[in-house]
Amino acid sequence: MKEWLTAAELAAEALPDFPHTERGVRKIADRERWNDNPAYARDHSGRGGGLEYHVALLPTLARVAYETRNRRIELPADDEGAEPSTLPAPGTDRAAMERDARLAIVAAFEAYAKGQRLGQASLTQTFVSRYNTGKLAVDDWIRELVPHLSKRTLARWRAAKKQSPDKLAIDRSAARKGKGVLETANGGALRTFILALIAHQPHLSGAHVRTLCRDEFGDTITAIKAGVETALPMPPVRTFQHFLKQLKASEKVALTRLTNPDRYRSTMAPSGVGSLRFITEANELWQIDASPVDALCTDGRHAIYSCIDIATRRTCWYVSRTPRASAVALLIRKAILAWGVPKKVKTDNGSDFVARDTKRLFHSLDIEPELSTEYTPQQKGHVERSIRTFQHDCATLLPGFVGHNVADRKAIEDRKSFADRLGADTADMFGVSLTGPQLQTYVDDWARYIYEARPHYSLSGMTPADAAAASGTAIRTVDERALDVLLMPAAGKDGLRKVTKFGIRIDGFHYVINAAMPGDAVFVRMDPNDAGRAYAFDADDGRYIGEAVCPELAGLHPKTIIAAKKEAQSQTLNEATRDVKARIRDITKGRPLIERAIDVAKRDALAREDGKVVALPKRTQEHSTPAIAAALDVSAPEPVKTPLSGRAADLQAEIEADLATGATAQPAPVTPLRKQETPQNRFRRALALEAAIAAGEPVETADAMWLGGYQTGPEYTAMSQMYEDFGEV
Known part of the structure; x- marks a missing residue:
């Protein structure tokens, strides 16, 4: 804020209870003898010359209005001229920002109060009121950190600043860091177990982790509360969800080391720079x-x-x-x-x-x-x-x-x-x-x-x-033909062979060599372009002996097949996380996680059953449909038979006589009665049932159902026609 103004600039501000013209300002300056006070009046160094006056000379109402309009709360310089942000951070970045914001507010108030004619209480009240109502210009980052100000808070900050600016630095989240229930539970064993769980299976949810912790530690844990070790119930799932989020962020490097060693090595592991600067000659490495x-x-x-x-x-x-x-x-x-x-x-x-x-x-x-x-x-x-x-x-x-x-x-x-x-x-x-x-x-x-x-x-x-x-380094050259020979594949695994009277045996074929004697040990290289040609070297000093030729294969050009070998590289966990790795091994070798979760669920089910109220018997109502009624008829006891009379009795007697005669003539194996019936017997039986039904006599359900099916068949139709034509069957 500009604190020195000329008479014209003061008039242009149009302040309350103060002249709005340059002439009026000069009259007040002469009347109140502003020009005689060198601490508040000085020569104007700008264009036009004259005098300029300090805003402390303004009347109270005009001064307050000018301060409100032009005072900006921003990061100030300290008493030695250094920016507070250059001071060492007392803890975290958040704490340093909190300190700087409070220092800015205190510095703005002190500048606001300087030279005011109001008392301390009135100054504090007007400053705080204008801050909270947004009439003071405040940097956005300060307003975000300190959205509201009170007189008591301002007084406390002023007192703290006199002792040490760092006393204004407070990071509540940092103060609580590492002191949560799950952080300290069971002497840190719960935290280690949770870290091992998510390292073993990163996709476990908060509910999964809580269930597995209940299986491992029970339904109660011990934690430090108010300096005393206290038994507490296992926290809710929400607490585990928040803790997992914080743990994955704070232990990101360790978890990456455990779960993805390649990524850790490539993105997080310390890496040296310039470790091979001593290599200065070409072809040295x-x-x-x-x-x-x-x-x-x-x-x-x-x-x-x-x-x-x-x-x-x-x-x-x-x-x-x-x-x-x-x-x-x-x-x-x-x-x-x-x-x-x-x-x-x-x-x-x-x-x-x-x-x-x-x-x-x-x-x-x-x-x-x-x-x-x-x-x-x-x-x-x-x-x-x-x-x-x-x-x-x-x-x-x-x-x-x-x-x-x-x-x-x-x-x-x-x-x-x-x-x-x-x-x-x-x-x-x-x-x-x-x-x-x-x-x-x-x-x-x-x-x-x-x-x-x-x-x-x-x-x-x-x-x-x-x-x-x-580069001035001498280049060691090799003849291309010699290099090609050195690149030839060796015979077999190691290329070593012993010359016999048949020559050199390679893959079941004999290669004839004239420059070596039987019993000589040679090292053999194969010609990659001619399977029938090989080159022998002394096995001791490597000197060239001569060419060996296989008459059977000379001149052929077989395909060279080399199987690709796969590299099996296994990633190991780092020794620095020994405790977590031990827990991972215990989890892997111990009971499956699903078994642990089911055990906890069973325990909860038993607990619910122990406190369950015995329910009264439910009211019942018989349910019935036509199909159900028919089924009941089948399973019901057979009704008492009523003796037949009239023509029905005669027919029934004839049927029984025929059946008795058939049983006497052919007593062999016992088979169902209906399978021994002749067409005549069946028709007579149908007539008897029809007569009984016509007379209103009771008939068994099974007989009635048989009759209905029999009447729809061709046998019944034919026998009825014969009965009508001849009067008997």
Whole structure:
């Protein structure tokens, strides 16, 4: 706020209880002798000269109005001229902001009160009232931290400022941090168990975690409350939900270390910078590694082998259909022909880098191999970085690019409409058109014209090509023909053979060699272009002996098949989280989590049953339908039969006589009665039932149902016709 104003500026403010013209202001200045007080009147240094006056000379009402209109509460400078925000933070960033906001309000009040003619109570009241009603201009961040102000609070802040500005720093959330019930329960054992649970299964919900904690610790826990260890019931699910959210945030690094070691190593593990600055000579140290290319070719996904010269940052690349030791040898051949022989090559423990052929090649060329420690790719971070640069720079531009991860691939797939994706294979989906040789050409051109021509930070702005050209190191060269011989595959596992009178036996065939005698030990390399030709070297000193030829295979060109070996790399948990890992092992080896949850649920069910009120018998009402009634008729006891009379009795007697006669004539096995009935017997039975029904006599339900079915059949129709025609059956 501007505190010194000329008479014209004071008049322009149009303050209450004060003249609104320059002349009127000058009259007040002369009458109250403002010009005679050097502490409140001074020469105006700006245009026009004259005097300017301090706002403390204004009448009370005018001063309050001017302060309200122009005073802004913002971050002030302290007594020594330094910004409070430059003071050391007393705790968290929040605490430092709280301190600075309160210092700004106190400083604004002190400037507001300076020279006022009001008493302290009136000044405090007017300042606080104008702050709370929004009449004072306040920085947004201060208003957010202190939305409301009271006289008591302002007085307390002023007193605290006199003792130490840091006493105004209060972060309530930081003060409570680490003191929650779940943080301190059971001496911290509950917290460790919960951390182990979410490390073991990150998708557990708050309800799951609470149930498993009840299974592990029971329904009560012990926690420190008011300085005393107290038994408390297990907190509700909501408390567990809040705690899980805070725990995952505060232990993000530890959880990442436990659940995703690769991500921790690549994004969170401490990483050194410039650890290989002592490598200053070209070909002093190479690093080699391989990775699948983030693009598809017409014959599948290829692997890219990368070699980087640490001193010059040059790179050499070789595209291979599958990871194999021969691909490492061809990469070394390509780099040696371009740069010369290196002193040392660093690789990881992949099967293609530690194969016998690779070790033999390094030994033959007098190259010192160096293996990085298992599961520490950061030890060869330069080549890892070069591959990442290739994937994000070159591979992104290739046809058939499939993304750097699953999420990228899904995003590429989603760019096509469902109709376009329907029935499309992978090649169509990603626009695959490259062959392996074409990919190799693109990679070589990218490395030469883009990567090696780009200024490199580690080379102080030089390009890898310039660094290689400026190197004065002597290049160790190897004749290309000799290098090709060294790259030939060895016979069998180790290439060692003993010459017999039949020659050298390899894979069931005998190779004739004239320059060796039976009993000589030789080291044999196979010609990759002619299966019938091999080259023998002395097994002791490595000197060339001569050529061995198999008459049966000479001149043939068989296909070389090398099986791809898969690397089995397992991730281990870090020793720093020993307690959590122990709990994870206990959880894994112990009872299944679902069994624990079910046990708790059973315990709750028993508790509910113990306190359950015995219910009175429910009121019942018989339910019936026609089908139910018919079913009851079937299961009801048989009614007492009433003797037949008249014609019905005569027919019944005839039926029984016939049945008795049949039983006497053929007493054999007992079979159901109705199966022995003749058509005549059945018709007579039907007539008897019809007569009984006509006479109103009771008939069994089963007989009535049989009669109904029999009357609809062809037998009944035929027998009725005969009975009408002849009067008997």
